[in-house]
Amino acid sequence: MKIAMIGGSGFVGTRLIDLLKEDSKNYECKNIDLLPSHFFNDITVIGDVREQAQMDRELKGADVIILLAAQHRDDVTPVSLYYDTNVGGMEVTLRAMEKNGCRRIIFFSSVAVYGLNKKNPDENHPKDPFNHYGKSKWQAEQVLEKWYASHPDWNIDIIRPTVIFGERNRGNVYNLLKQISSGKFLMVGKGENKKSMAYVGNIVAFVKYLIDNVTKGYNVFNYIDKPDNNMNQLVAHVSNVLNKHIPATHFPYWLGMLGGYGFDVLAKITGKKLTVSSVRVKKFCATTEFDAKKAHSCGFKAPFTLDEGLARTLEFEFVHPRTDDIQFISE
Template structure:
């Protein structure tokens, strides 16, 4: 089976290639606008916005895994979310059709549900609050419409929550780094639950879909359980690193005021800052999601949440 991973030079794609490369049943191709340092021999420079080139690159492919996305909080211009995430989906589907490819796995996001929802499952109505979530939901709608006239296709959509793991430099790393350094400041009471996904389990689930969900149209939330609160993360980080971690609590309203202040500073300076009102809001929100469908599918996560956290902390902080 030839698998083309679009957007495979990033964190998830690199770990997925690492997971699949030793399988003799798979021939892998990574298509990305950025080069892949670990896997240059199977990578080609491409872009979901260049449909003609993409069509040529997908020749001979049996299955497409679409990871490419604009996902940061501070993408500018805003239209880039919709160009890459929505038009990129249309271009990918048309390039697939021209090559008679009928299987796709698409990584969407739990951002389609919005914030502070009551443990939504896959049937929960979409209510995204930011352009990333809105563009991911629009991309899913493109897939829904496509399937109406392509019922012989196999479409699997995965909505992962925030992903963490060794080598990731995203929001979870930044949070754990602040906790581990003792420079962490808790905004709010810390009792808000945070659904998370360990990278080793995410790529194992993608492999499960490749091998076990080969027909039909399916949507899966992906969340590793249990859901830690922010207080839990502080506790487990201190326990794993063997240190007492003091935390300073400040009220939510004061944290939001500070976030708005950084928004103004970022606008004036034209620089991307690590603190913003959106990030404060996301930090304090309850982001808890239902993953019964994925966990009842026959898939067994190879790592517990605690083990995933331990592996990341040991790799990143040398303890």
């Protein structure tokens, strides 16, 4: 099976290629990305999902397309880049697939399409994205839905993952784990808000499961590793894995948001991208709990529990000495 990944040089794509290459007799992988790959340059072509002629050429012969390419950070400017890449890139990809006779696509969307503080939404929950990333992902899904209406013989699988973490990732979960493990953690709010997470080892296994088993129809899956931890439970788990006492100072929500707005002003004045912002404080304090029964009842069995994924990440990043400085920057 020939698999073409668009945007596979990043965190998830790298782990997915690594998993599929373990079974090289059954899978032939190709990666198309704006950036070279840290580990798989032998199968990587430098390319732009927004360029029609290039995608027409590079998707030739593919059996399955995995679309990972996206603008995802909170601070992308201009905001039109979200829509040029996340929506425009989808349109380009579909046209290139049709030209090359490829009728299977796995698209990485996001739970951001639901918005903040929703009560355990499943895949049919109303969409209410609050930022340009979520809005552009939802628009890309709408492009897919419209396409499927006129291409009912295609197989379209959409994955809406929650925040993904794991070894080598430098995103919000890593920053949170680093701050907790430092012993200087500042908890905004009571710490009772639940934080949904997905370990990268599980989500790439889920993609492989879809490649092998879900070959018909239009399917949408939330992906979250269960059960969800709240912030207090997460601190306790980090403390247990690292075998150290980790105190947590609680600050009221209003004070945390006030500080976030202060950093917003500072970022605007200095023109620098700062690690603290009002959006990130709001996301930190939000309950991010999502229904994932569909993914976990379709026959897929996650190879790791959430706590095992957290432990593997903590041990790799904070316990065992690193042998290189390769890392992936994400949210």
